[in-house]
Amino acid sequence: MENPVEEIPVVIRLLTQSTPSLQEKALQRYFTQNASFVHPFCRVPSFEGSRWWVLKIFQWYKIMSPRIEMEIHSIAVSSFTCFLLSFIERATSADRPPAFDEKHLKLYIHMSQIFTIWIVPFHVAPVTLTTVLDLTTDTSTTNAPTNGDRTLYYIAKQEDLYQTSEFVKFVVPHVGNWIVFTWHLIATFFCLLGVTILWPMLWLEEKGYLPSRLAHGGNLAYSIQNKIPEIKNQ
Numbered sequence: 330m331e332n333p334v335e336e337i338p339v340v341i342r343l344l345t346q347s348t349p350s351l352q353e354k355a356l357q358r359y360f361t362q363n364a365s366f367v368h369p370f371c372r373v374p375s376f377e378g379s380r381w382w383v384l385k386i387f388q389w390y391k392i393m394s395p396r397i398e399m400e401i402h403s404i405a406v407s408s409f410t411c412f413l414l415s416f417i418e419r420a421t422s423a424d425r426p427p428a429f430d431e432k433h434l435k436l437y438i439h440m441s442q443i444f445t446i447w448i449v450p451f452h453v454a455p456v457t458l459t460t461v462l463d464l465t466t467d468t469s470t471t472n473a474p475t476n477g478d479r480t481l482y483y484i485a486k487q488e489d490l491y492q493t494s495e496f497v498k499f500v501v502p503h504v505g506n507w508i509v510f511t512w513h514l515i516a517t518f519f520c521l522l523g524v525t526i527l528w529p530m531l532w533l534e535e536k537g538y539l540p541s542r543l544a545h546g547g548n549l550a551y552s553i554q555n556k557i558p559e560i561k562n563q
Contacts, residue, residue: 330359330482333436333464338401340484341438341460344387345397352391356384360484361470367488369496375486383487398443405437434464434482444499454498461488 330336343355357380365375366383373382390397438460446452463486471483494513497505524531533539547553 330464331479333462333482334404334406337404337436337438337462341399341401341440345390345399345442349388349391352387353384356380356387360487361465361467363470364484365486367486369489369491370499393446394444395447396445399440400442401438401440403437403439406435434466436462436464438462449502452502454502456491456495456498458495459490461490462486463488 330340340355340359343351345352347355360380360383362380363375363377364373364380364383366373366379366386368386371386373379373386439457440460441455441457444454444456462484464482465485466480466482468481468483470485494506494509497509501508530539
């Protein structure tokens with residue numbers, strides 16, 4: 330892709346609504362060979378040749394629901410990506426900034442889909458999700474055709490984010506979202522109950538009397554400081 334924001338709707342429709350042959354060609358053209366895929370129900374880690382496994386997920390998606398209706402509501406890029414896209418339009422390849430790092434190239438797509446399982450009568454699941462795509466310009470990770478000196482973006486990772494009330498519709502149609510909705514209300518009530526019972530902890534923290542092991546360490550058995558490097562590398 331030369332312009333991910335403009336081209337990604339076409340890519341998504343090729344992957345979900347086209348014939349199996351076009352679906353496969355689109356995945357080979359726009360995904361890296363070591364692309365990873367994350368979904369509430371399945372996962373493909375990044376390794377050499379992992380794109381083939383991602384293809385099988387998309388193919389199974391087509392088998393389960395040959396017809397998928399979808400609507401893309403919004404597309405956004407991270408602020409760093411916006412800067413890069415505008416900069417690259419003006420710059421030559423020699424002028425590109427050294428901070429060009431694939432982990433900052435994220436594309437966010439908010440969309441809705443209607444998913445049906447043809448073998449299950451009356452199964453119709455309108456779901457809303459946010460898809461996060463990690464992009465890269467590293468052509469060594471793909472065998473797709475290049476475009477001269479122009480910068481092309483490839484999908485290195487796809488992560489589909491569903492609220493619990495949305496992905497439950499795949500397995501418990503019609504009533505699943507109401508079950509989750511009810512559970513959420515019950516959980517909210519328990520939050521209120523917990524605060525009512527343990528409100529002295531809030532007072533202790535406000536006054537600075539909370540034991541340092543809890544205030545700074547995280548819990549009684551483990552120091553949260555040991556985990557901070559992990560979230561910085563995400």
